Amino acid sequence: MGQYAVPVLWSPDTRLHDPRHEVWVGVQTIGTETASRVDAILDALDHPGFELHEVEPAEERPALDSVHEPALVEFLGTAADRWAAGPYEDLVGQDRVVPYLFPTPAMTAGLPARPAVAVHADAGRFAYDTMTQVGPGTFAAALAAVDCAAAAATLVSDGAPLAYALARPPGHHATPAGFGGSCYLNNAAVAVEVLRAGGAERIGIVDVDAHQGNGTAAIYYARADTLYGSVHVDPGAGWFPHVVGYADETGTGTGQGGTRNLPLPEGTGDERWLEAVADLAEWVRDCDALVVSLGVDAAADDPESPLQVTADGYREAGRLLGATGLPAVAVQEGGYHLPTLGGLVAAYLEGHAASIG
Ligand code: SP5
Numbered sequence: 001m002g003q004y005a006v007p008v009l010w011s012p013d014t015r016l017h018d019p020r021h022e023v024w025v026g027v028q029t030i031g032t033e034t035a036s037r038v039d040a041i042l043d044a045l046d047h048p049g050f051e052l053h054e055v056e057p058a059e060e061r062p063a064l065d066s067v068h069e070p071a072l073v074e075f076l077g078t079a080a081d082r083w084a085a086g087p088y089e090d091l092v093g094q095d096r097v098v099p100y101l102f103p104t105p106a107m108t109a110g111l112p113a114r115p116a117v118a119v120h121a122d123a124g125r126f127a128y129d130t131m132t133q134v135g136p137g138t139f140a141a142a143l144a145a146v147d148c149a150a151a152a153a154t155l156v157s158d159g160a161p162l163a164y165a166l167a168r169p170p171g172h173h174a175t176p177a178g179f180g181g182s183c184y185l186n187n188a189a190v191a192v193e194v195l196r197a198g199g200a201e202r203i204g205i206v207d208v209d210a211h212q213g214n215g216t217a218a219i220y221y222a223r224a225d226t227l228y229g230s231v232h233v234d235p236g237a238g239w240f241p242h243v244v245g246y247a248d249e250t251g252t253g254t255g256q257g258g259t260r261n262l263p264l265p266e267g268t269g270d271e272r273w274l275e276a277v278a279d280l281a282e283w284v285r286d287c288d289a290l291v292v293s294l295g296v297d298a299a300a301d302d303p304e305s306p307l308q309v310t311a312d313g314y315r316e317a318g319r320l321l322g323a324t325g326l327p328a329v330a331v332q333e334g335g336y337h338l339p340t341l342g343g344l345v346a347a348y349l350e351g352h353a354a355s356i357g
């Protein structure tokens with residue numbers, strides 16, 4: 001019996017966002033969430049276990065509209081032009097949208113604040129960090145990533161047991177009305193909403209990226225129809241997203257019990273990480289469909305996390321989640337070590353596909 005060939009939904013437009021730089025602690029550093037990630041992954045998936053499908057831009061995106069507030073999408077769609085029309089490039093040589101202030105309650109303090117006219121000040125209404133910049137191709141790439149996630153979910157709704165969305169920029173840190181953590185639009189949540197529209201009533205999300213997906217967690221925190229479970233490096237040890245992702249965050253209202261965070265200490269390797277993945281796989285087992293936020297930055301060589309997972313660990317994670325028997329959409333999240341990135345993604349998907357029989 002031949003192994004299931006995993007459909008890979010990808011788009012050349014996802015290369016249009018190339019961040020080059022990030023501003024971290026006030027210093028311009030080299031961006032790690034680069035367009036070359038797409039090609040590193042495509043290269044590794046260019047063999048018979050996978051089936052490449054190029055995704056065209058969608059004509060409408062109803063799932064996106066149910067995930068994000070219109071103001072965020074409007075800002076992302078216009079910010080690069082607003083920036084280019086401003087003096088920033090001439091004054092300081094900055095061609096990307098970088099927020100200059102954040103109108104949090106620390107600033108507005110109960111006063112009737114309104115949106116800033118200047119785009120460098122307005123950006124902080126939606127951006128929650130200085131790293132996640134908007135350039136001329138960012139919005140088109142983010143929409144292409146959304147379209148890959150939606151197309152993968154459509155295949156699964158139509159009967160495919162597993163499909164993979166080569167989505168980047170990634171999405172799990174994007175909240176209903178905010179962007180950050182290298183994420184602009186929440187691709188995994190779009191996959192969830194497409195699965196729901198296709199008839200899945202209860203959907204489980206398992207997020208194996210090294211960082212807790214605060215965006216996805218926020219979108220589903222109060223909902224009973226979608227479980228969100230994440231294994232990640234402990235934010236309490238000083239890691240992104242810093243302010244959420246603790247084990248005692250379990251949901252609210254009718255969503256109480258529908259969130260699980262499994263934070264792990266720095267240096268955690270396969271054994272303990274896989275125990276957490278197995279725990280989450282068991283937890284989502286009675287759902288109708290599964291979305292995997294497939295970040296591979298928990299790997300040992302990754303520059304953005306201190307976890308020590310191996311490629312075999314990712315292969316076993318795929319096997320564990322595939323063994324749920326749930327129809328599944330795997331959506332790319334983080335993973336920044338170009339020499340090993342593609343192999344890690346392939347290892348996960350091969351492990352998952354091996355459970356399909
Ligand atoms: C989707 C995803 O994995 N987002 C990553 C968000 C974490 N980014 C925090 C970056 C912190 C600064 N990194 C400095 C890198 C030095 N090598």
Ligand code: ZN
Nearest residue numbers: 209210211334
């Ligand atoms: Zn990550």
